[in-house]
Amino acid sequence: MKHISELLEKTLAKSPYWTEARYHRRNSQSLSVQKGLVKQAKSNLTSGVGIRVLVDGAWGFSSTSDLTADSLERALKLAIECAKSLSQLKKAQVKKLPESHLAKGEFKISGYDLLKQMPLEQKLQAVLKAEEETRKNSSLIQSATCVYNELFEDKVVITTDGAHASSNLARSEIKLGAIASKDGEMAESHESVGKTGSWECLFSKNSLAEMSQSAAKLAVDLLSAPKIPGGTATLILSPAMVGLLSHEAIGHTVEADFVLSGSVAKDKIGTQVASPLVTLSDSGTVNGIENTGGELLVDDEGVLTTKTTIIKNGVLNSYLHNRESAAIFGVTPTGNGRAWLYYDEPLIRMRNTYIEPGHQSLEEIISSTQDGYLVDCPLGGQADATGEFMFGAQKVTRIENGKLTKMFRGATISGQAFEVLSTVDAVSREFFLDLGSGYCGKGQPAKVDAGGPFIRCRATIGGVQE
């Protein structure tokens, strides 16, 4: 990394403008097994430098995979040319970037070396075994899949105003799927986990064997589960569902670029937007939970990541910022500028997004629910700038008179996020970040995590109309 740092420094020394040079080397491995056969076993190496400049209030960007002084200088010139061409068109010119907690030094998240030292062959054996165990859990399992992905990220970010950080981290994830079949009926289930750190981190909550068992059982159970009747209902959302709500339906609406475009969170700072029981944060690290899937110490603008309390006791407290949006709002950048690869420019992205835990136990919340559903195992979802969201859930269990009763087939829940959060009347002390295997999409992917406690709320559940 020393050679790279020197190369970037020399390039920056040639720029008369504010300039950021970002080296990124990613080594990724991917393994995929289905029905005992290896479908994918691959390795990828991508490296290069992205150069971003601010000239006459406009941004220019260029990148190169040729790590030579000449090539970097050419990229710098192209970036300057691009910025100059845009400066006459740009209405709101970026005057000056704000004071920031700029990172200096080396930043390494534990587990990188351990994961790298573990041979890929050993990982493949584990993946083959997990897929086989999933299939062998029940004769009704027609097919199973197991996918393992890992990314080793090495970065150097240098800016002309003082950031100089090198960082290393490793992210890994494992995903299991099972398809059960009986009498022409089919059902599918998924289990996944994603962490930043070593192989062992992946299994700190459940072992791979437990995940196999769980995926197989859910697929078999879903075979005989009926479809859910649609309507508005009382829902207890699991930590993973809460994570999805926090990330998709709230988190995106408070990204400052969306706010400036007119998202539903615009002009709402200081306004009560949720139940007083709700405190929602986005952070590079999470107190008490190590190796989260979205763990990040330095962002791709060279800013130290901080914990941002988005909603505090139901009141909207902060948006998420990169350096440019922080300048517009007159606040300090929150370390949310992230780029997927060297040829991507940093955008405002989340890291770990979660609702803070409460004081009740899940058992107490269920026993005090007369009529409702426990919603778990998210299948993904989308949300709008309006806060309107749609999430799929694999597993929905009826609650009647304080007890869990019948299980239903997966359903979709929907509502307006802030309205739904305003109905929250119970928050559990059990607290997990369960979405570490997920990627957020916003033009470029980003590795994120999300979660929280179990919460009780009211929302629409989509099902069958008779």
Place this chain on the structure above:
Amino acid sequence: MSSPFKNEKNRLETAAEKLLSYAIKSGAESAEVCGSYGSKTKIALEKQDYHLASSDDGYSLGVRVIKDNRQGFASCNSTEPSELKEIALRANEIAGFSPINPHYQIKQGENIPTEAPKNLMDPALVDLSLQTQKDWTRLMVAEATKDKRFRINEGAVEIGSSISLILNSLGTHQSETDAAASWSLMGMGVEGDSITSFDYFSHMTRKAAEGADKIILSTRNFVEEVLRNLKTGKSESYKGLVIFTPRAVLDILVSSLAYHFNGRVIAENIGRWGMKHRDQKILNSQLTLIDNPWLRDRSGCSSFDREGTPTKPVCLIDQGVLKSFCLDHYAAHALQLSSTGHAAGGPSSLPTVGTHTLCLASGNSTRKTLYTQATESQKAFLVVHRYSGQSDPVTGDFSGVAKGAEWWVNGEKQYYVQETLISGNIFEALGNDLVDISKETEVIDCDEESPTLLINNISVTGG
């Protein structure tokens, strides 16, 4: 080909040949190299303003090796011999510890038919100046912001050129050049307290001469569609007739259906249909579905696939009867058939099975007739344009939010609805529940094509 890319093509070809040679020298019985070079300039919009201009280019090379029926793959974004040697070794190393699978195949490609599209690169587009690109972006911004109620969240105008290359140790050598201008917008409508959902569109052309006009027209249509959603209300809950316009048909129904034509799904016996269903009626007899890679104005146009196999139009369903599957060499070997040119992917991924440009054929009724039929059967019904939700390809179940959906009562459109969920099953929707198909079709995002469908027994849950 335009002279500026001669050097790049030579560099890519040389690197690919070296990589192939390194892979064989490292122990592979057979090897395949997929390579690409791409260059693009982009002007990006954000927050109602010009945001960033960028210029990039780069190479990507991937090598797949087969040794004792074991497969390995590695890729990089460099043409440096040291890195190419490293990934050739890595691919062989992975093959060394991967289990045996007799279906891994690298085969000699056939010649591309003369009818297949050639010369996708318009030299005028390659030579387009940054100034013209700025002018086009200005046209898009001017059209989008004519009505002050429309807000641009982000967008871009991009001019990209690419070279794709497949070669293997059995003599296959295919290459293709392409250039396209593409543009996209994500935005919403705001009027007082009324805010629409975020909406997104993208469009492209391969002809420089068409760029400006197409940008204006497509942006105008998009903005009008977004602003229509400002007048919203609630729908009622019911189970019955729903009209699916072309984008909804493709997003909800056809995308899930494609899973069941995937040859690898057939080979693994994890789909709804198998070899025994060929030439059997599987869906409503009004349905004909063709995958056509030879449509020059579509983004999925290509003369060869990820394995170098020439592409051709393939009829998947003819009047409800299953005619063919989508096969790469792996699936073809497993099913003892021939590849249909459906290997998908790029240099940094192994071949998978994918479709090119799915086209659902038109029906016999006018679109207006479909609305009349719905009105005669039901007092009120939903018209779905877009969808945000889950479609489980295995079971065929779908459930999600109908975005920008219209609520019709007594034959009159009332307003657009929010928070309305729809659910159903694609096999039933495209089977017995399919009532009628319009004769008018639409091309969505310059790729797939569909008519409007009237479908019964869809569950609608009003918010």
